[in-house]
Amino acid sequence: MKIIVAIKQVPERDARIRIDSAGKWIALDEIEFRMNESDAYALEEALLLKEAHGGEVVVLSAGPERVGQTIREALAKGADRGIHIASDKLGEYDALGVARLMAAAIADEQADLILTGLQSDDLGLGQTGVILAELLGIPHSSLILKIEKTEAGIRVLRELEDGWFQHIEMTTPALLTIQSGNTRLRYATLMGIKKARSKELRVVEADAISVDAARCVSLDSVALPSRQKTTQMLTGTPAEAAAALVEKLQQEVRVL
């Protein structure tokens, strides 16, 4: 089974965010970058499938030179080779533009499965994977928790709302966007990093790919969320107040 995993490099969780001078994006100096969380789970799913059924895992990522680091990390965790769509101006593309670049870069790969994370930690659009499937003309399914290989293709477990799940049988090739948190991520190892050095990393210049770069969506401005503190008094009998508190801790604060 040949699996392509599309991975995005995003600012690290909890980075000290500042808005850049143009006010259209965050300032990227002094920020460290990480692999997008749900993409890390997509990679883990791909590696588990490879371990169970054999095949090849190819990592695909787009962005400036620093993206190479994240691709290497994926190679260190066990992916077989990488494709880097190199561009210093990736921010000028919208999700459709990026998906077009990706579709062009993997046109010759003939993958059985393409996995992406559910959405990116920075923009959170959840669009790129789905559009990519449309561009490639293959079926897709989003919010996937589990993938099983079957005779005819694959059977996936999809998360719906309110605690409901859905099983779907699909034929391959297909594209799935993976939900975080359902498997245990593996840690990077020294042996993996050393092996990754000799693995193939193909760089495709974004400028060399002729795609329609016209944006459908444009970002006008970004702003930091404002913090507000409010105090709520829980009234009623102690039992009622406790019940209300438990509900708030579960539903709003989500610590229980």
Place this chain on the structure above:
Amino acid sequence: MPVVSPIFAACWLPGLTLAEPVHFSLVEKLLLAALIAASGWLFWRRFGVIARRILAARKDADFHLFPLGRRCWDFFWEVLCQAKVIRERPLPGLAHAFVFWSFLAFALVTANHVATGFGVGFLDPGGFFGRLYFLIAAIFALACAVSIAGLFVRRFVVRPVWLAHKDKTVSWESGVIAGLIFLLMATYLGAYFVPDGSLAVRLLWWAHTLTLLSFLPLVPHTKHLHLILSPVTVFLSRGGFSEIPPLADDDDFGLVTGKDVTQLTALQVYSCVECGRCTEHCPAANTGKELNPREIILGLRGYLNEFGPASEESLLGRWNSQQAAFQCTTCGSCEFQCPVGIEHLPVIVGLRRGAVNTGEWEDEHGGKLFLALERSGNALGMAHSEREKFMAREELPMFDGSQEYCLWLGCMGGYDPKGREIIRSFVEVMRYLGTSYGVMRREKCTGDPARRLGNDLVFQQLAEANLETLAQNKVKKIVSICPHCVRTISEDWKAYGTPPEIEHHSEFLARHQARLPKSAASQTGQTGQTVFHDPCYLGRYRNVYEEPRAIVRAHGDLVEAERSRERSFCCGAGGGLAFLGEEQGARVSETRVEQLVATGATTIGAACPFCNTMFRDALASRGEGAPQLLDIAQIAAAALPTSVKESDSLNMQEERREEK
């Protein structure tokens, strides 16, 4: 010279002359030569195999013979003076020392004994030197005979649990060896009580010779191999405590297969005398875990015996288990106690490196820890902004190069509520003293848990990132409340650069003790006694015992737990284990708290935020009446005038408000 002069005088007593056979026939000489050859051949048949196995192991890439001073001192102190043997177990230790010293004294006696058989004896039992030397040897022989008999009784009658094998049996060959040593001494001493020229003289001579020649081949077959190997092991040891050797090359991931076992490790493994001191002190072995440091070493020996040093068979399997390797808290009491120079920690951490660097080790908590270190740069996996909020709340100044100290918060000081209390108290003291300090914004975990769990990738990344930040900030001196940070920065980081000078806050506080207010017990509310718990990484790892005690003494009565100072018992947190699940046996932390509570102290003094957090949990389960738990910084800060602390209490109120 009150001892020597009676010996001197006794030399001239006519009865005190050693009887030796005067003439040996050719047949006797030929028989003696044949027996010596046979004994030597039997010895070499086994010893040669072991020697070749040790030499065939991989060379230690980082080995340097120089400087020799430290090696000579270790040899003098640990081998010749038997210091480690005696210190831990004084009575059996002294008995062992007498056996050893007798062997040294007997070197000349034995050489002369064999030479006499060939008619070339060089010590005249009637001459002045001969008389004197034989008499001194006789005194040693007497001491040795009594000692070995005592050791025999200890092993086979008293039977301390530590001497038993895994299957609870006692080694019978030790009994045989003890018998032979006793016989050697008896046959030597006997020669003082038989008339010159009698048949008894000849019989005694032959009995002594045969005992000697049967002893020799037994040595390499039993743990008595340590007679030959351990002096070499002590002399050649790596030297540093818990020194983890650098990885040799791109194919070195730690101890994965026999090919990764180095000559030093192989030598140490064959030197083990199975005395069980390591096991006796091991917190894992004492709380019902599978790990037993002696069995780790003997397991490696079993592996080398079965597969040899060139084998590609995994080291974790038949002879040693992965579970045992990951139960070690790296407290180092095994290595500290070992009288034959075995360095257990490089072996245990080496096995972990082999399992982690290759991805073999799968553990839910361990994986989470590594991912937290990879992604968040701290062991608790908390958001970096939490640390910054704490810094802002406490008004900790940024380090800008102008201050004397960089205050290293560490994961515990930066993120853990209890660790933050310690920082707060220590900062109060520094403010009182007028010491200039600052905190770095981009500080990450030192990599201690990754280092001890064998994750070289994460450790290297963290060490390098921190070294770079420290260099950028031009930090010259660091002070830290965490012994793990201190050790890792000062020693382990050396593999990747030159770390700044660093000290533990106990050293800082002790140095400034004179300028700090002392307190009457009533003033601080400390009415009872305080027991100080020595953190492993401060005591055994850094040799700091007195400094924290000086602080405790200035503010109350100090009592000692049964296991204290270099014999201190681990809290259970070291070696990354604070972050793993401790699922087998009793909890190490509860066992230690039990020992501390047994002193009757009303306060437990700690000097490590990891010990602190372990004890906090263990004490919580004891309910009311449990002793209070204070870091030495908190003890010192409690005596400061209230005006200094007011600003602090304001901060605390602020924090409480914010937390609400």
